[in-house]
Amino acid sequence: MDMSDLMKALGGIEQKLAAFEEQAKGEIKTVGAMSTETKNAIEAISIKQREFADELLALKQRGALPQNETKADGWGDQFVKADAYKSFVGGQTQKARFEVKNTVTGSDTTVAPDRKPGVVSGAFQMLTMESLFPAVPTGSNAVEFTKENVFTNNAAEAAEGASKAESSLTFTLVNMPISTVAHWIKISRQLAADNAALAAYIDLRMRYGVNRKVETQLVSGDGTAPNISGILDTGNFTAHGYADANLGSTLKKLVLVRKIMGDLWAAGYPADAIVLNPADWAQIEIDIFTANTNMIAFKYDEGGRPILFGVPVVQSVGMTADNVAVGAFGSAATLYNREGVVVEMSDSDGDNFTKNLITLRAERRLALATERPAAIRAGDLTPA
Structure with missing residues (x-):
């Protein structure tokens, strides 16, 4: 019996065995036991199957079966x-x-490349500013709030029957419009349909791009429409007011930060964060290490985040280099979210339909309302 006859016969046996097994299941289900005829038939077919398996093994040992492995030629x-x-x-x-x-x-042209799944991403910078502020939703296109302007505290002791001192308190009505941060990109319809991983990665990048811009706007947005009014916008912070002459001769950046913290405490706003550009914080750490001083006021928490004078240091790529902001950010401002990052796609953009292109647009709508400018003190990290 040659190879083709053997495989054909083996296939027929397997079909018969499967049919009798189904018959046995039906008998067990109906009468609770397999009939003697069915049992004998299954045993006979099983014996025949083993005989064919032995013959197949013998053919393989004699080299009659095709071998999948090919031996590479050695040097000899x-x-x-x-x-x-x-x-x-x-x-x-x-x-x-x-x-x-x-x-x-074998020829290199016949070897398929080892294609790895997914997409090797570019850099995703850590975004930290948004976590400093309480966030609440809004359903409007503007946020309006009343802010304390000036409180003149003339409280004083008064003799019995004498006139009491008069204090004054003024307010300002602030209207903060909702800003939109957005961008778009075009991809082919085939990419969106045929490469789900790449399309999902583009979606992720678009969302990141929006939030990366928000990070900068929360710090330095100038409030001129359509910009967000960031913490360094005029009127949203109090200048620290220190000059180089006030900072001594060594570790001046640290002295400045500590003085600002003292001023905030005196004003009733104990600091909850120190915001620095990553390059500036790196230089401060270098200054501490090279000063060869045992600075117990500097440490890292269990997560490896720096703590300076008991207050967390927040590194933000949105903070302008050589600037510092120290504040009670949790009570200084509120982030109002009109819409989270929304990614939409359409082929009804220009000639997209005829070119099989899809436009992806990602946008977010939000506003930062700085209600207590006195709770944030900021300015040059190396003042003149």
Whole structure:
């Protein structure tokens, strides 16, 4: 029996065995036991199946079956198969030269590349500013609030029957419009349909791009429409007011931060964060280490985040270099979210339909309302 006949017979046996097994299941379900005829038939077919398996093994041992593995030619095999060697042995040449390949496993063009899943991403910078403020939703296109302007406290002791001191308190009505941060990109329809991982990554990048811009706007947005009014916008903070002459001769940046913290405490706003550009914080750490001083006021928490004078240091890529902001951010401002980051797509944009393109747009609507400018003190990190 040759190979094709053997495989055909083996397939027929397997079909018969499966049919009798189904018949046995039906008998067990109906009468609670397998009939003797069915049991004997299954045993007979099982014996025949084992016989064919033994014959298949014998064919394989004799080398009658095709083998999947191919042995790569070693250096000696390549040598004796070379045309130059054959010419030398046949006396046609007096010397032979040939090139030996280190690895011979088939043509490179037939080997499929090892394609890795997913997309190797670019940098995603840590965004920290938004976590400093309480966030609440809004359903309007503007936020209006009343802010304390000036409180003149003239409270004083008064004798019995004497006139009491008069204090004054003024307020300002502030209207803060909702800002929109957005961008768009075009991709092919085929990309969106055929490469789900890449399309999802583009969606992620678009969302990140919006929030990366928000990070900068929360610090330095100038409030001129359509910009957000950030913490360093005029009127949203109190200048620290220190000059270089007030900071001593060593570790001036640290002295400045500590003085600002003292002023905030005196004003009734104990600091909950120190916001610095990452490069500036790196220089402060270097200054501490190179000063060779045991500065117990500087440490890291369990998560590796720096703590300075008991207050967390927040590194933000949105903070302008050589500037510092220290404040009670949790009570200084409120973040109003009109819409989170929304990603939409459409082919009804320009000639998208005829070019099989899709426009992806990501946008977010929000506003930062700084209700207590006195709770944030900011300015140059290295004042003149």
